[in-house]
Amino acid sequence: MSxxxxxxxxxxxxxxxxxxxILATPxxxxxxxxxxxxxxxLAGTVLLVGSNVYRVVAGAAASGxxxxxxxxxxxxxxxxxxxxxxxxxxxxxxxxxxxSKDEAWQFxxxxxxxxxxxxxxxxxxxxxASFELALEQGISGPGLDSLLxxxxxxxxxxxxxxxxxxxxxxRGTMGLVRWVAWALGALALVASTIIVGATFQLAVFTRREExxxxxxxxxxxxxxxxxxxxxxxxxxxxxxxxxxxxxxxxFRLTAGPLAAELPLLAGVTAFLTPLQxxxxxxxxxxxxVVGSWLGMQRFAAWxxxxxx
Amino acid sequence: MIRLNNIGKSFEGRPGPAxxxxxxxxxxGEFVLLTGASGAGKTTLMRILFGDEIATxxxxxxxxxxxxxxxxxxxxxxxxxxxxxxxxxxLIDRLSVRENVALAAEVGGVSCAEARRRAEDLLCMMGMQxxxxxxxxxxxxxxxxxxxxxRALVNDPVLLLADEPTGSLDPDTTAxxxxxxxxxxxxxxxxxxxxxxxxxxxQLSCRMLVMANGRIVEDCPDPSRVQ
Numbered sequence: 001m002s003x004x005x006x007x008x009x010x011x012x013x014x015x016x017x018x019x020x021x022i023l024a025t026p027x028x029x030x031x032x033x034x035x036x037x038x039x040x041x042l043a044g045t046v047l048l049v050g051s052n053v054y055r056v057v058a059g060a061a062a063s064g065x066x067x068x069x070x071x072x073x074x075x076x077x078x079x080x081x082x083x084x085x086x087x088x089x090x091x092x093x094x095x096x097x098x099x100s101k102d103e104a105w106q107f108x109x110x111x112x113x114x115x116x117x118x119x120x121x122x123x124x125x126x127x128x129a130s131f132e133l134a135l136e137q138g139i140s141g142p143g144l145d146s147l148l149x150x151x152x153x154x155x156x157x158x159x160x161x162x163x164x165x166x167x168x169x170x171r172g173t174m175g176l177v178r179w180v181a182w183a184l185g186a187l188a189l190v191a192s193t194i195i196v197g198a199t200f201q202l203a204v205f206t207r208r209e210e211x212x213x214x215x216x217x218x219x220x221x222x223x224x225x226x227x228x229x230x231x232x233x234x235x236x237x238x239x240x241x242x243x244x245x246x247x248x249x250x251f252r253l254t255a256g257p258l259a260a261e262l263p264l265l266a267g268v269t270a271f272l273t274p275l276q277x278x279x280x281x282x283x284x285x286x287x288x289v290v291g292s293w294l295g296m297q298r299f300a301a302w303x304x305x306x307x308x
Numbered sequence: 309m310i311r312l313n314n315i316g317k318s319f320e321g322r323p324g325p326a327x328x329x330x331x332x333x334x335x336x337g338e339f340v341l342l343t344g345a346s347g348a349g350k351t352t353l354m355r356i357l358f359g360d361e362i363a364t365x366x367x368x369x370x371x372x373x374x375x376x377x378x379x380x381x382x383x384x385x386x387x388x389x390x391x392x393x394x395x396x397x398x399l400i401d402r403l404s405v406r407e408n409v410a411l412a413a414e415v416g417g418v419s420c421a422e423a424r425r426r427a428e429d430l431l432c433m434m435g436m437q438x439x440x441x442x443x444x445x446x447x448x449x450x451x452x453x454x455x456x457x458x459r460a461l462v463n464d465p466v467l468l469l470a471d472e473p474t475g476s477l478d479p480d481t482t483a484x485x486x487x488x489x490x491x492x493x494x495x496x497x498x499x500x501x502x503x504x505x506x507x508x509x510x511q512l513s514c515r516m517l518v519m520a521n522g523r524i525v526e527d528c529p530d531p532s533r534v535q
Contacts, residue, residue, distance in 0.1 A: 013414050024402055210400050216358075216392055217412040217459070220384030 017227030018234055024210075025203050029235060032199040032291070036239030037246075039192030040284040043185050044247045047276060050181035052269045057174050069131040069151055070159040079156060080129070087131055092147065095134035101127050128158060189287075193294070196287055200232060200295025208299070225296055232292025233285050240284020244277050309371060309467055309498045310334035310357065316365030316522075317352050326352040328522035329366070334500060336466070338530070339493040341512060342502040344519035350502040353519070354471045357500070358392055359383045371466055388416045390467040391460030391497075395475035397452040399444040405431065405455050406440035413462040423462070430458035434488060450481030457488055461497070468492060470501040474508050482507050 022029045069087070071080070080098060087096045099107070105124035135144070144162075152160045204211065214224055251271050259269060272280070310332060317327040327349045334340055342350050355361040357370055359378060368375035373386050399408050406427045413423035431437050434454040444452055453473055460468055470489065474482040486508055493499045503509065509516070518526035 010419055012420060016420070209398070213398050213400055214411075214415065215384075216360075216387060216398070217415050218384045218386075218388030218463075219415040220380055223415050224384075 014226050014230050018230035021227055021231040022235060025206050028199060028203045028206060032196060032203065033235050033239040035192060035195045035199055036236050036284050036287055037243040039188055039196070039287060040240040040243035040280055041247060042188045043283065044243060044272065044280050046181050046184040046188065047280070048247060048251065048272055050177060051272070053177050054174055055270070056268050057177060067133040067135065067148065068161040069133060069157055070128040071130060072156055072158040075156045083156065084131065087133055090147065092136050092143065093133050094136045097132040099130050099132060101125060101129050104130065192287055193290060196291030197294035200292045201298045204228065204295050204299040211299070228296055229289055229292050232288035236285035236288020237281065239288070240281045243284065244280050309336045310500065312366065312368040314366035315356060315363045315368050317356060317361055318364050325522050327356065330524055332517070332524065334498060336498050337496060339490065339499045339514040341509065341514055341516040342500060342519060343504055343509060343516060345504065348519040349522040350519055351471055354469055354502050358390060358469055359386060388463055389465060390469060391463070391465035393453070393456050393460045393468065393470040393473045395472035397456040399452060399455055401443060401445050404441050404443060405436065408444065408455060409459045409462050412459045416463045426462050427458065430461055434458045449476050450484065453477065453485055454488070457485070461492060465497060468497050468499045470499065472503055473501065474503060474505050479507050483511060486511050
């Protein structure tokens, strides 16, 4: 009994065995890394496009919930300045722009190009001066309603118009964008886990004689599975890092020309945040570990069915 | 070292047990030959001893470990306490000779440097010191068996189980392998070797168990001990 010893492998054992495991089956390892890369690329594309669409829609929604506050006739310039300061200081109000009667007239005339005769006989004084207010994204519901009511009650204000319908529709679209992104992400996760699991199973089966030798020389637990799980982690890291790098490259090459074609995107689109990028890489690494584990489970089931 | 009590093993679909009520007691330091015709049950008995098969009857203890109630950790620990040699050597072809031997030591928890040192020592003992960097694919059968024997010994086992280790070797190489096994035994390791190789049987003077139809039908003591 005195010759019994504890089994405790140094870290270098796992790293060497894991790297060796990857290099032992280069074709299968390449397929695994590629599968993970494609999976992360798909998820990353969904995330990148989704977050940018969300940003564009959110921007449109924010600019679409403008409130037009029409002033009564005869409001003094001093009072206009006071009102502008008051609006700007109100919580939930972003941009404030004053449009005088003349400016409103010029704007109307500019938009009636070709039908300018419609304005014949009309005086610029007929249009009211107004404030265009851009609301911040967070403000909605009862808070927004009470704000609109308080403005309507002011004596200098004749009318308050709020394009509620457009805001709600855009908010609905944002919800849809979010759900589609989640669904596509989940689909990519399931599909890639199955594919990666199958490639790892193939890798383990290819090396079943070696696994058999390890079993016979007394490898168990971490010594038996550890290097393969670590190999899965390394392959996952490689594949996902390559995918994020490729995504960044494609974004860099396409974002500029796309914004030139679609002014709506100009200044709005952005690449993934560092947190999102790290999450994607971690997801790929996790995918490698889970796929490796699944492959080993299948091998273990096959192995125990054929022998103890 | 080995104590079996009415061990039996039956396989589904096979008429009659492969091993039938085998009782056996092997003392530490013994060299025991297990012989018999093909299908006599030698390999099944060996597989029971290293935990690759579970006996369907009886009880067994190897190096103090109960064979019938062993968890995978205990089974692996038992395998690290014993050395195994098979007819087909079972080397990992993409690892070098030295790496094949050292790997078994590393699995046993030995550092890389110590594992390589042990591998070098054993390859030297096996006369394979110049083959350390070669791949097993480029070795002859006898050389492969020497490497397999070195691997089996790298964890300094208390028991060496050799299942037909000379089965595919020519007479000269068989003699060399048997000499090595005897040397291992002289150094204190208990050796149980299954074989139906007549050359091996003629060359070794040791205790011999004869199996037929799953049973041990003859237990001839070591002539040197009888004297």
